[in-house]
Amino acid sequence: MGLRITKTTIAALLITTGLVLGGCQSLQHEPDNRLYMQLGERSGIADVVEDLLYLIVADERINHQFKGMNVAQFHRNLTDQLCELSGGPCTYTGREMRELHADMGVTATQFNALAENLILAMEKNRIPTAAQNQLIKRLLPMYPDIRHL
Amino acid sequence: MTRLVAQPIKKLWTGTLVPLMALGLLVSPAVMADVGSRIWATGGVTTIEGSAGGGLVPWAMLGSYASDEEWGGTLALSRAEVDDYSLAVTGAGLNWNNRVEVTIARQTLDLDSLVFTLKNGFGLEQDELNQDIFGVKVRLAGDVLYSPWGQWSAGVQHKRQRDFTVPNAIGARDDNGTDVYFSGSKVFFAAVFGRNLLVNGTLRGTRANQGGLLGFGGDLNNGYEIMAEAGVGVFINRQWLVGAEYRQKPDNLSFAREDDWWDMFIAWVPDRRLAVTAAFVNLGEIATLEDQQGIYLSLQGSF
Numbered sequence: 001m002g003l004r005i006t007k008t009t010i011a012a013l014l015i016t017t018g019l020v021l022g023g024c025q026s027l028q029h030e031p032d033n034r035l036y037m038q039l040g041e042r043s044g045i046a047d048v049v050e051d052l053l054y055l056i057v058a059d060e061r062i063n064h065q066f067k068g069m070n071v072a073q074f075h076r077n078l079t080d081q082l083c084e085l086s087g088g089p090c091t092y093t094g095r096e097m098r099e100l101h102a103d104m105g106v107t108a109t110q111f112n113a114l115a116e117n118l119i120l121a122m123e124k125n126r127i128p129t130a131a132q133n134q135l136i137k138r139l140l141p142m143y144p145d146i147r148h149l
Numbered sequence: 150m151t152r153l154v155a156q157p158i159k160k161l162w163t164g165t166l167v168p169l170m171a172l173g174l175l176v177s178p179a180v181m182a183d184v185g186s187r188i189w190a191t192g193g194v195t196t197i198e199g200s201a202g203g204g205l206v207p208w209a210m211l212g213s214y215a216s217d218e219e220w221g222g223t224l225a226l227s228r229a230e231v232d233d234y235s236l237a238v239t240g241a242g243l244n245w246n247n248r249v250e251v252t253i254a255r256q257t258l259d260l261d262s263l264v265f266t267l268k269n270g271f272g273l274e275q276d277e278l279n280q281d282i283f284g285v286k287v288r289l290a291g292d293v294l295y296s297p298w299g300q301w302s303a304g305v306q307h308k309r310q311r312d313f314t315v316p317n318a319i320g321a322r323d324d325n326g327t328d329v330y331f332s333g334s335k336v337f338f339a340a341v342f343g344r345n346l347l348v349n350g351t352l353r354g355t356r357a358n359q360g361g362l363l364g365f366g367g368d369l370n371n372g373y374e375i376m377a378e379a380g381v382g383v384f385i386n387r388q389w390l391v392g393a394e395y396r397q398k399p400d401n402l403s404f405a406r407e408d409d410w411w412d413m414f415i416a417w418v419p420d421r422r423l424a425v426t427a428a429f430v431n432l433g434e435i436a437t438l439e440d441q442q443g444i445y446l447s448l449q450g451s452f
Contacts, residue, residue: 130343137338
């Protein structure tokens, strides 16, 4: 009896999760700028990137990787990149990600540190959790390029 | 007489005072050192067997927040109170470079109502069972957050009974055994209403009866069997994870049936240093006492 309840409960939970997952994915097919709007359009994204830069500079784990960079150019490029990724009317004009990180030897620790700072910057700008997750999901394909894997 | 007094005091000590003291230590600014770089809650929590995972099931993630250039450690105190038993677990773990996790755990199972069965049926006077578990887990490949194929780990849990009298009397063959397991874990970003979904699957080769608390091997089966275990969780935000786990179990002893375990949990990770887990657990039949359900609480500190 106990065993039956066990398996039914778990099966129901797994099926529900599957249905919810399937449902969400089918909704995402229409091309839209909802994420871009949730991030506060280009100015909202620019604010997040600005806060991210402050966090990077203060972060001993990664600030040495950014030494000597052109701050204004970095801010503009990253803002354009996130704007474009989120469905906004921008075009990233910076260098290709793999080429850009080729000689940096970015470790998992450093990648995690940057991801943490991005999340903190989004939280500071009150980006909703779902929008934060969506943006990170769209950034994930860059992971092997940045880590040079 | 001594036992009558000592037992409640000991319960209070392990159940309340020690966790409170640990909590006090954890939140005191004196130990606010670097706690590792992995993203919040990606170290999982400490299972009842010491390995990183959920409550009952080890996951592919390694404990603490150590990333590839860091060391990390965890300390955990857990307690499960089901109808006729209570289980207390003290665990500690070390993580090197997010590559190898080494853990140690001591389980103490208070037999509560089973004491009378043992005394009348077997002439045994014993009120608790103790077991030590030494664990090693290696991350083989991948990253639970960033790899499209997830993270894959393999581990062993070597378990040693400290009092074999009771397991021996009910038909267990050995007082020690080694579980071997293989786990895969993956976080799917923005998968459930924009929330991140954690999925874990584990295969375990084991001879353990009730995780080893009732010894290893038995009259019905004495060899290794492969058991399937799973866990799913949804991150409500980066501080709250809600989910469920399922753990298939062998059935080696004719003395009593052994059921699969499951739980539904909620974990709160206010920051990297502290994780609090509460769960509803169903452990099924344990040593003839049926339908053991109850509450699980766990407190974990990372450093």
